Amino acid sequence: MATSASRGRPRGRGSIFRSAHADMESSSTPRRGRSDVSVSRGRGSRGRSIAVPDDEIWNPKLFACQKPHVLQDIFSKFNNFKMLLMKDISFDGLAEMPKQQWNRQFSFFCLCQTDADGDPMEFEYLDGTRVPMYPSHVHEIIGVKSEGVHISVTDDDIPDEVVEEVCRALGVKELTISNVWRVVESVVDEHSTKREQEAFQIGVVILAFAFMLDCRDREPKMPTYLLPYLISVEKLKQVNFGRCVLDIIGIAARKVPKLKRSHYSTCTVGGCSIVSQHQQMCTPESRCMIRQS
Numbered sequence: 001m002a003t004s005a006s007r008g009r010p011r012g013r014g015s016i017f018r019s020a021h022a023d024m025e026s027s028s029t030p031r032r033g034r035s036d037v038s039v040s041r042g043r044g045s046r047g048r049s050i051a052v053p054d055d056e057i058w059n060p061k062l063f064a065c066q067k068p069h070v071l072q073d074i075f076s077k078f079n080n081f082k083m084l085l086m087k088d089i090s091f092d093g094l095a096e097m098p099k100q101q102w103n104r105q106f107s108f109f110c111l112c113q114t115d116a117d118g119d120p121m122e123f124e125y126l127d128g129t130r131v132p133m134y135p136s137h138v139h140e141i142i143g144v145k146s147e148g149v150h151i152s153v154t155d156d157d158i159p160d161e162v163v164e165e166v167c168r169a170l171g172v173k174e175l176t177i178s179n180v181w182r183v184v185e186s187v188v189d190e191h192s193t194k195r196e197q198e199a200f201q202i203g204v205v206i207l208a209f210a211f212m213l214d215c216r217d218r219e220p221k222m223p224t225y226l227l228p229y230l231i232s233v234e235k236l237k238q239v240n241f242g243r244c245v246l247d248i249i250g251i252a253a254r255k256v257p258k259l260k261r262s263h264y265s266t267c268t269v270g271g272c273s274i275v276s277q278h279q280q281m282c283t284p285e286s287r288c289m290i291r292q293s
Contacts, residue, residue, distance in 0.1 A: 058260050060267040062104050063218045067211045068097060068274070074184060074207065081189045082200065089201050089236060093143020094208055097274070107273035108256075116250035133249075133275075135242030141278045144213075146242030153214075153225050153247045165231040170199045177220055180206045198233045205236060213241075214248050216270035245272045 075095040078086070086092040115122045120132040135146035163175055172179040184203040188196055210220040226244075229235045252270030259267050 058263055060259065060265055062108055062267055062269050064104050064107065064215060064269040064273075065211070065218055065220050066104075066107070066215045066269070066273055067220065070211045071207065072097060074181075077185070079189060085188070085197055085201050086204055089205065089233065090139075090143060090145040090241075091201075091204055091208060094212070096143075104269055106277060107269045108267070110273065110277050111249075111253045111256050111269060111271065114249060114253040116253040121246065121250050121253070133246060135240060135246060138242035138245045138272075138275055141275055142245075142272070144241040144245065145237070146240060148240040149229075149238045150240050150243050151225065151229065153244055153251070155224050158224050158227050162227050162231065166202070166227050169195075169202055169231055171195070175222060177207070177210055177222060201233050202230050202236060205230065212274070213245055213272045214270070215272070216248065216252060216268065218268060245275060248272065249275060 071094060075086075078095070083092055083095065086095065110123075113124045114133075115124065115130070120134055122130045122132050124130050138144060139146035167173065167175050170180060170183050172183065180203045183199050184207055186196075186200070188200045192200075205226065206223060209223040209226065214221070214223055226239070229239050249271035252268075255270070256267065
């Protein structure tokens with residue numbers, strides 16, 4: 001039974017979430033209501049953007065598939081044993097997030113403030129101060145592992161054999177978000193087999209990336225780049241997930257100025273917005289500047 005704690009969560013992360021989100025809410029207008037939960041089977045559609053005249057101010061229509069409330073609704077039903085299994089893979093920090101709807105406009109602003117061309121990438125505060133972002137920052141914010149193998153987050157073709165191995169590990173016939181969802185919500189406790197426990201852990205990682213940690217498309221999609229490491233929990237624990245999250249934010253941030261230069265009418269707000277939002281709100285100086293603006 002794989003329930004030994006791996007990398008522990010930093011103390012007080014729940015208060016970090018609450019403080020950052022409270023300041024964010026006071027400085028921006030939240031989107032009201034709850035967006036519908038839509039799940040795509042496989043890759044979500046990116047859609048096509050339509051160019052607008054050069055003399056117009058760039059104010060694109062924003063799309064995003066971040067749905068932290070979906071994860072929160074799922075995690076809120078977990079028993080103590082499932083939480084131990086999440087802790088074993090360092091994903092239990094996601095269960096500490098406050099149940100709030102994150103602001104799409106603020107997420108877009110944070111992407112615009114991210115310079116992803118350097119290594120490390122940097123975030124620029126309102127006063128022009130620039131600070132680097134490292135995988136350790138991701139660990140401090142959401143608790144995922146920030147050490148291990150640095151993998152590519154590009155959607156390369158995955159051999160059918162790998163997909164079949166992941167299906168066997170999950171106990172499903174077809175690899176879809178909806179099937180993974182059912183695995184995660186199934187009954188898992190101390191009486192479950194090791195295979196059932198590991199299927200749950202692998203499923204948690206897939207849903208976390210589909211609904212919050214990736215989100216580069218308009219609909220939640222399967223993180224195919226992770227599949228070679230999702231054939232077992234042993235392989236899963238090798239991945240530097242903090243690095244993955246930053247690389248995805250970097251891809252989303254580099255896309256924004258390209259769309260702006262071309263005056264596209266739409267923009268997908270991708271990446272794990274909670275990380276860049278926390279970077280914006282984490283200093284007293286930036287909070288003060290936000291409140292005074």
